[in-house]
Amino acid sequence: MKNNISLHTVAQISVFIVLSFSFYLLFAGHNNPGGGFIGALMAASAIVLLYVSFDLKTIKNVLPLYYPYFIATGLLIAMGTGVSSTLFGYPFLTQFFQYTTLPILGEVELTTALMFDLGVFIVVIGIALLIITTIAEDDE
Amino acid sequence: MSNFLTLPILLPMFIGTILIFFAKKHKLQRVIAGFSALSLLGVAIYLGYIVYTDPSQIITLEIGDWPAPFGIVLVADMFATMMVILSSIVGVVCLFFAFKTIHSDREKFYFYPFYFYLLTGVNGAFLTGDMFNLFVFFEVMLISSYVLIVHGGTGYQLRESFKYVVMNMVASAFFLVALAYLYATTGTLNMADLAERVQVLEQEGILNGIAILFLFVFGAKGALFPLYFWLPKSYYGPPAAISALFGGLLTKVGIYAIIRVFTLIFVHNTEFTHTIILILAGGTMFFGVLGAVSQFDFKRILSYHIISQVGYMVMGLGVYTPLALAGAIYYIAHHIIVKSALFLFAGATQKITGTTELKKMGGLLKTHPWLGWLFFISAMSLAGIPPLSGFFSKFALILAAVQKESYYIVVVALVVGILTLFSMMKIFMYAFWGEPKISQDKVNRKEMFALLRPIIPLVVLTICLGFFAEPIFQYSLGVSEQILDPANYVNAVLGK
Numbered sequence: 155m156k157n158n159i160s161l162h163t164v165a166q167i168s169v170f171i172v173l174s175f176s177f178y179l180l181f182a183g184h185n186n187p188g189g190g191f192i193g194a195l196m197a198a199s200a201i202v203l204l205y206v207s208f209d210l211k212t213i214k215n216v217l218p219l220y221y222p223y224f225i226a227t228g229l230l231i232a233m234g235t236g237v238s239s240t241l242f243g244y245p246f247l248t249q250f251f252q253y254t255t256l257p258i259l260g261e262v263e264l265t266t267a268l269m270f271d272l273g274v275f276i277v278v279i280g281i282a283l284l285i286i287t288t289i290a291e292d293d294e
Numbered sequence: 295m296s297n298f299l300t301l302p303i304l305l306p307m308f309i310g311t312i313l314i315f316f317a318k319k320h321k322l323q324r325v326i327a328g329f330s331a332l333s334l335l336g337v338a339i340y341l342g343y344i345v346y347t348d349p350s351q352i353i354t355l356e357i358g359d360w361p362a363p364f365g366i367v368l369v370a371d372m373f374a375t376m377m378v379i380l381s382s383i384v385g386v387v388c389l390f391f392a393f394k395t396i397h398s399d400r401e402k403f404y405f406y407p408f409y410f411y412l413l414t415g416v417n418g419a420f421l422t423g424d425m426f427n428l429f430v431f432f433e434v435m436l437i438s439s440y441v442l443i444v445h446g447g448t449g450y451q452l453r454e455s456f457k458y459v460v461m462n463m464v465a466s467a468f469f470l471v472a473l474a475y476l477y478a479t480t481g482t483l484n485m486a487d488l489a490e491r492v493q494v495l496e497q498e499g500i501l502n503g504i505a506i507l508f509l510f511v512f513g514a515k516g517a518l519f520p521l522y523f524w525l526p527k528s529y530y531g532p533p534a535a536i537s538a539l540f541g542g543l544l545t546k547v548g549i550y551a552i553i554r555v556f557t558l559i560f561v562h563n564t565e566f567t568h569t570i571i572l573i574l575a576g577g578t579m580f581f582g583v584l585g586a587v588s589q590f591d592f593k594r595i596l597s598y599h600i601i602s603q604v605g606y607m608v609m610g611l612g613v614y615t616p617l618a619l620a621g622a623i624y625y626i627a628h629h630i631i632v633k634s635a636l637f638l639f640a641g642a643t644q645k646i647t648g649t650t651e652l653k654k655m656g657g658l659l660k661t662h663p664w665l666g667w668l669f670f671i672s673a674m675s676l677a678g679i680p681p682l683s684g685f686f687s688k689f690a691l692i693l694a695a696v697q698k699e700s701y702y703i704v705v706v707a708l709v710v711g712i713l714t715l716f717s718m719m720k721i722f723m724y725a726f727w728g729e730p731k732i733s734q735d736k737v738n739r740k741e742m743f744a745l746l747r748p749i750i751p752l753v754v755l756t757i758c759l760g761f762f763a764e765p766i767f768q769y770s771l772g773v774s775e776q777i778l779d780p781a782n783y784v785n786a787v788l789g790k
Contacts, residue, residue, distance in 0.1 A: 222404075226314035233308060240297040246304075247358040 158207070165207035172200035180275050184267050190274030197275070198282035210290055221287070224280025232273025235266055298344070299355040299368045301337050302378050302417040305330065306385075310410030320401040324393055327406045331386045334413070338382040342375040351776060352786035354423065362788050363487040369423035369787055372773045373623065377420040377550055380630045383755070384542040385413050390748040391638050392535035395645060400446050400533075408445070412438035412539070419547050423787055425476065425483040428551065429469055432515070436462050439544060442536050443528060451531035458528040461521075465514035472507040479504065486787035488559045489780045498563055505560040505567050509552065509574075516548025517601050518608060519577030526585060526597040530650075534641020537593060541600050542634035546626055549607050553622070556611055557777045564614055572612030576706045579605030583713040592640045592650040592725065595717055596633070599676065602710055603629050606691060609703055613695050619774035621690030624767060628683040628759055632676050635752035639669045642745045643725060652721060657730030662742060666726040668753050673722060675756045677715035683759030686767065 176196035183189030204213050239248040251265035309330040316322050345353055352371040356362055370378075389409065396405060415435025422428050440462075444455040477483055479500055480491045492501060514521040525545070529537050552571075560567055582601030589595045607629070610622020640650060642665060647655050659666035675682035688711060695704045759766055776782055 222314055222317070226311045229307075229311040233304065233311070237304065240300070245356055245359050246297055246300045249358065 161207050165203055169200045169203055172203065173197055176200065180271060181268070183271055184265060185263075190271035191278050193271075194275040194278030195282060198279050198286075201279075201283060202286055205286070205290070210287070219283075221280045221284035225277050225284070228273045228276030228278075228280060230273070231276065232270050235270040235273065238266070296344075296353050296355060298341065299353060299370050299421060300357075302334065302341060302382070303368075303414055303421060305334050305337060306410040306413040306417065310407040310414065313407045313410065314404065317404055317407070318402055320398050323401060323406050327389060327410070328393070330410075331382075331389045335379075335382040335386050338375070338379045338417075341370060342379050345370050345372060345375045350782065350786055351772075352782060354787050363482055363484045366427050367423040367484065367486075367787055368421045369485075369783070370421055371776060371783060371786075372769075373550075373554070373777050374420045376623070376627065376769075376773060377546075378417050380627055381413065381416045381420070381543055383752075384539060384630055384634045385409075387634060387638070387748050387752055388535045388539040388542075391538065391641065391745070392533075394744055394748075395535055395641055396533060397446075403445065404441070405445060408438045408441045409539075412442060414438075416543055416547055420550060423485050425473055425485060425488065429466075429473060432469070432547070432551075433466065435544070435547060436466065436515075439540065443532050443540070445532065445536065448531070454528045454531050457524050461514060461524040465511050468507060468514075469511040472504060472511055475500075475504045475507065484787070485554070485558055486784040489784050490788075492559055492562055501560065501562055502566055505556070506570070508555055508560070509567070509571065512548045512552045512555070513574065514548075516545045516552060516608075517578075517604055518548075518574050519581055519601075519605070522578065522582065522601045522604075525601060526589075526594055529597040529600070530591070530593050534593075534637055534644060537597075538634045538637035538641065541596065541637045542630045545600055545604055546607075546630055549604060549626065552608065553611050553619075553777070557619070558780050558783060561780070568612050568614045571608055572700065572703055575605045575609035575612050576703050577605075578602065578608065579710040580706055583710045583717070586717040587713055587720075589717075590652050590720075590724075592643060592652060592655075592721060593637070594650075595652075595721060596636050596640060599636075599714065599717070600633060602714065603633070603676075605710070606688065606707065609695070609707065610691050612703070613691070613698050613700060615694050615698060616771060616774050616778055617690055617697070618694030619778060620767065620770040621687055621694055623770040623773050624683075624690060624759075625687035627766075627770075628675070628687050628756065631752050631755050631759070632672050632684065635672045635749050635756065636669075636676065638749045638752070639665070639672065642742075642749070643669075645745060646742075647731075652724035655725040655731060656728040657726070659726040661730055664746060665742065666722075668746065668749065669726070670722060671753055672756060673718040675760065677718050678711050679715070681760045681763075683756045683763070686760065686763040690767065 176193045179188035179196060180190055180193035183193065236247040240246050249265060249267045251263055253261055253263050255261050309326065313323055313326060316326065345351060352369060355368045357366045357368060412435055415431050415438060418431035419428055419435060422431055440455065440459050443458055444451050473483065479497060480488055480495060482488055482491060495501065517525045529540055556567060556571065579602045582598055582605060586595045586598035586602065589598060606625050607622045610618045610625065643655065643658065644650050646658065646662065649655065675684045678684035678688045688707065692704055692707055
């Protein structure tokens with residue numbers, strides 16, 4: 155596969171569409187269908203699309219990511235969200251939310267559950283890509 | 295409400311996560327891991343203390359501020375806190391033994407993070423008050439154990455851990471099925487709520503079916519007869535520090551779950567369920583010890599002994615009197631400590647002789663007297679020789695069985711006791727008596743003491759458990775009376 159410019163072009167564009175939809179899912183979650191887990195799988199699929207259409211080495215140069223740190227960071231964020239409520243004397247993992255009006259976006263619900271979901275998002279991206287790249291590197 | 299309850303779960307999880315960042319720096323990992331394991335032990339003991347001094351002796355926490363039957367609760371009663379303390383003790387000891395014996399290649403491949411995640415799962419399973427949450431913590435524990443059991447990736451480990459994984463996956467699938475049945479029948483998964491509803495629900499047939507399904511699930515994880523076949527081979531593979539942790543803790547989580555479920559929830563028809571448990575206990579003891587008698591390998595004998603001793607604990611539940619359960623609880627404490635110590639001794643002898651086959655060893659008592667005599671103490675404790683801890687726990691169990699006039703199980707327990715003594719003496723005679731067979735000393739005196747240092751606290755503990763049998767037995771009686779009266783638990787959780 156030397157001359158696959160159409161694949162590359164389509165992949166580069168669709169990756170952004172898939173990634174933005176994955177963020178939509180992340181923010182939509184909690185009260186509507188969506189959430190950190192499903193959003194992260196979608197984001198991971200976008201990056202896998204890059205791995206498939208280019209190759210492992212190229213993408214490693216472009217995105218020098220070390221996935222185990224993703225897992226650790228995500229876990230720390232999720233745990234931190236849970237622990238933060240104990241600092242104010244509430245039980246572990248108690249969630250708080252508030253409706254605020256932001257410029258451009260209008261009225262949005264700000265909730266601590268979103269932070270937890272963000273942690274899950276990062277963990278799942280890390281795990282999915284770690285598994286896929288480990289298997290892919292296996293035959294070298 | 296006390297957020298302190300989350301600490302035995304959160305602390306190891308946090309440390310495990312932090313250690314992912316330092317995976318390649320094994321010195322730093324050891325320092326962090328060592329200090330945090332010690333602080334975990336401190337946390338566990340303090341939790342045990344506040345639960346013991348609490349007027350109701352049960353502390354609960356409604357996670358996320360969701361009220362009790364709907365949200366997940368953490369419940370620390372005396373049984374749970376005792377198990378948390380024991381798991382932390384074994385966690386510290388095996389970790390320090392791992393510092394001396396685990397190869398640094400293994401350390402770099404996330405040994406310590408998974409070690410702490412395993413402790414997270416174990417402590418979570420002890421502290422949770424929700425059946426589904428119990429399943430989740432079982433999975434946390436099992437997934438970490440899958441990693442640890444195959445860690446290092448020798449051919450033998452890969453082959454045997456595959457069986458281990460398949461066995462546990464099947465059991466977990468049935469766990470989920472059992473939970474679904476339970477939820478469909480009662481409409482709740484909160485243990486306290488279940489305890490109430492099962493008593494008033496006049497559906498004996500289906501509840502018996504669910505109870506047996508749970509017994510199957512926990513029996514497979516706790517290595518009960520006839521589901522123990524995976525255990526001896528899979529525990530033989532990994533390094534001694536991991537075998538010791540598994541041998542001391544993992545099956546006991548299954549046993550803890552059996553005792554919890556069959557004292558709190560499924561007590562609607564003890565004639566039926568607890569008789570089955572008693573029969574299984576007899577089978578487990580007897581066939582486990584036969585396996586041990588037939589083996590000639592240090593670690594394999596110890597692995598088979600795990601099975602036979604799990605039988606004693608379940609026997610206490612099967613007899614189902616306060617004295618029997620107190621004996622079972624005492625036995626769990628004794629077993630966790632002694633079994634871990636013995637596995638670590640196996641690791642130390644393997645380090646000296648380079649093998650675990652008894653016929654290739656010999657004369658270690660001459661070259662390493664300290665190792666020999668400390669092993670002798672633990673072996674005698676396991677076999678139940680007074681005044682060590684094994685004697686008092688077996689004595690209570692057998693006394694309770696005689697009082698209940700279940701003579702068959704008494705006979706089985708006594709025969710198994712003799713065979714245990716026989717197989718422990720076999721190890722002692724082959725490995726420690728006779729002429730030294732190793733030509734040169736691979737491990738010098740200083741290294742020897744470095745290996746023994748983590749084990750000595752366990753040996754001291756088993757001696758103390760024996761010499762202070764009276765107060766400790768009073769404590770176990772307190773625990774057993776508490777778990778035999780589910781009303782305490784229900785009131786504490788549902789706040790009535």
